[in-house]
Amino acid sequence: MEEEESTDMCQTCLERGRFLYPLRKLTSTLHELGIPIRTDVTSGVCWECKTFIMKIKKFKAQVMQVQDALMAIATRQDLQSLSRLTYYSKCTYDLEIIYTDTLNVNEIKKEQIVENSLDRDTSVEANTQITYDDKSKFLKKIQKQELLESKVKDKYTMIVFTEEEMLKNREEKRNQPNYKKIPYKCESCVLGFLRKETYNQHIKKRHDKNIGKYVCNICQSCYISMKSLKKHIKKHYVVYKCTLCDYETLELWSVVSHCRLKHSKDVHGRIHCQQCSVIVGTPNELSEHMQSNHLLKCNQCNEKFKGKHTLRTHKIRIHGVKRDYICDICKKTFKTKSRLESHIVSHNTILANKMAFCMECNVQYKNIYVYRNHLKNSANHSERVYECEDCKKKFASKVYWRKHWEFYHLHKSSFKCEICNKIFISDWRLKNHRQTQHGLTRSRNHCCNVCGKKFFTQSTLRGHQLTHSEERSYMCEDCGDTFKQRPALYTHSRLVHKTTRVTTTTKV
Template sequence: MNTEDINLCCGCLSSGRKMIKIVEFWTKQSFLQIINEISVSQAEPPVSLCWECAAQIHRFTKFKLKVKDSYTIFKEYIKKNQKIKLQAKSSLTTHKLHTINITQAEDTEESIFQIIKQEEEYKTPEVPVKEEYDHTFDSEDEKVQKKIKVKRRKRKRKEAEVYKEVDLSREDLEEERRIAMLKEEYVNAMFKCERCIVSFPNAEDLKDHINLKHELNASNLKCSVCECSFASEVSYNYHTNKHRRRYQCAICSDRHTSKRAVMRHYETAHFHGPSIEIDVQNNQQNGVNDEEGSEQNSTKQPLATFACEFCDKSFRWKASLRKHVETHRIETGQKRKPYCEPCRLSFTNTSNLQKHVKTSSKHQIQLKLRKLTESLPEDASTPEKHQQRIEQIKCSVNSAKEKFPCPQCDKKFQWRGNLLRHLNSHVARANGELVCEPCNRTFSSIATYKQHMKISRKHVSENDFKYMCSDCGKRFANKTRLKDHVDWEHLKNYVHTCSVCQKVFKSHTSLYLHKQVVHKKDNAEHLCDHCGKPFPNQAKLRCHMQALHSGSSAYKCGTCGARFSWLSCLSRHCKKLHPNVPPATE
């Protein structure tokens, strides 16, 4: 077959491209040098190459000739051993032009232009252009870029409607710092920097802050407000702008230190979306469509791009990778493990510790209790008054964090997500979805209904439980029950103790029910419609209604057939009359 009839590149085997014949001598020699390294019997020069391979060969030939010339000069320089200034050859080409001298004379503009000689036209070599290049990908990228620009413009327009930037004066800044020093979080803090008005969870973090912010670059730039020192002017200007610049809400004029903070304030305080009932009904009607849409969206989501260099895990976001790498640094001892000294708790990373300090009610209660014990001596009040003050502190902290009230009942929640779950439970209970027909029970929330379906022996057998005791072989539905079993049965470690009567219990649930029934009788809010007797919770009221007012004895002895209204009466009956028979009820 004649090679001239084949429209195929010998360098990359591509077809349909613009082909260029190899005519120039050095280019042909370079290509022969490449293909002669292949063990073939006969090597004939190719008829033509595509434009891309021809450009590569041309660059390679040019570089080879340049190296030959440079190496020849270098050998002569070494051989003569003379101090000669060698100048590197530039890859740019130079062309000589005519110099023009214009004398100041009384000539017209036409005579001046007649003196000027025209430059010789330099004909640039023709560069082959890739004609078959497809622009479809560029067009798609342009569409994506346009969409991003439109989203950015919309976001900027929305931000302009939500807030405006304000520069504080010196008096406003001093007043803001004075108010910050009077806040309870700062007043009750154990470790705090008075110059920056910042609190810390432990002494080591405070020591590191003082060393890095106030002592490390003390001789360089220093902030006139908080006395923080900086090594560069860029970081100093950024810090001073944080002191001076505020973002003011367009509706209530509240000022915040960052754009994210003012946007979060606007969404939680002023933005009112559609009601949750409509959303829940739409989700019920379009459940199948939502599942299909979620599957489609899951396929469109980009793959994880940030890989950990210490393990095989990869993450979608860089912030997630940074938190994960911090755990490796803590494990290897490169960084101190984050911990909260007032609560005596340690955390896997710094973000969890910061979240604990900002949102945990237990942390605020511990700080207030510490402040209370420091201000009052032990003999100043009786234990009853001290316990009453502790309860008041707990109530004040918990009530202060409840920002989202339920529109259908009197409950309040700290987080918007908890409120949405609570409203979903309202809708599910109204639709009759929280009823267990085999057990004849109705539940108040979706979480308790799901927990009942996973734990109840009527729905799940013991062999299906995941957690097994290594000592006795019993299985449990969750880790909490397994731990309570080991502490109570094997270790005799009684963790759950009533703070009022010092009675011990096996689980936290039993302790909670004990406090509700025994120690909170005065706060009983559930009244019986028949006799008016108060009960502390709905479960006790339901047992009372079934035992006294339903006319049926719900508990029957499996040995003798006796019936009882209360489970405790049946247990007492079995212990007295059938002590050697295992209890069996119907």
């Protein structure tokens, strides 16, 4: 077989780099038109030349059709024109062209031909010319929006945040419990997603570098133009709030639409309820009215909800699954035994203390959650134990064992005081060392409401407040003496009974 000739050049215009249509598919057309082109080569013609060839073929067919029609009839008066153009007569003219200078051919700029983006891989940005009709529609849309804004401008307000307030709002949103529990999070935008597909779609839509070169310095979102970026950055600092209710939004059109649909008849001092004929004076009164009169009630547990969607979700999540564990006191059902135990302690303090007492270690814990953490991390309750070869101390976690080994036996730690070069096992111990030994100041924000004494932490304040109460919750199991604070019981057991095991019970 002979080796076929191959080239990437168009056989009719010599253009390179374009997508070529195979000539073998145009053999019959070229033969019909009488165009002398070799059709045995492996190359072809570009899209532009192929378009011309097909137009010539179509024009030839039209000429043949007209000639056949002319031969069939004697006169041309009954013939219908096949031209797509229309014309009309104009007798007056409102345009006059006056040439004052001679035309210089050398000064005529050559037209730049921009190839179709389908021909090349690189995209070409073309400036689109706005027609008169499009411009008119755009202006009408702007005028309509301004008219709607003017009608409701006294029903909403625009709140502008400073840089510090904006960052504080983002941090508060990041610290919300629901945001922390959500599985997939975009830390740049402070947005949470329940499904990984939705999260990946957000990353591709907002943070893909191929979107554009303009990047927001706050949330790292990418945009194709500076105008779009400025419009986006404004949303970080501006929020629109309805003055007749608690509605808030980042978009101006959204608050205008809300005020037009929800508060068309409302004015300040006269706010109509959307579900009844009651008229209230302030947004707080409207919220109280909705809470007391228009909340939806679950027919199984009598819990109230604001909307149908929330109620439907509650029924699916709470009542739509099998719950085998039932509270004997309030008849509330639970999916797991641990959730039932956590609920039961809210009914009885004595029962709560009993459920937080470890029989094997003979230790009373603060609550059932601390007790569960003890069962999880204590070597006395772990199925697998990690023992230190030097000091024979046992650990339930390999992480704790390695941390103990590196700090106490290898004297290695990443928490080092830069003032005295002393190392510590945790960041909390290093911070406490800096405050007590080197005078690092920290505020005493927790104040006792009885004596006014201030403390660094809430837990220290709670321990101090026990000194003001008559309740002596800590009792020695050896002699029966009671104490108000746990440290006092610990000191008593160590000095009197020569033991460091502390058992606490509630005095009945």
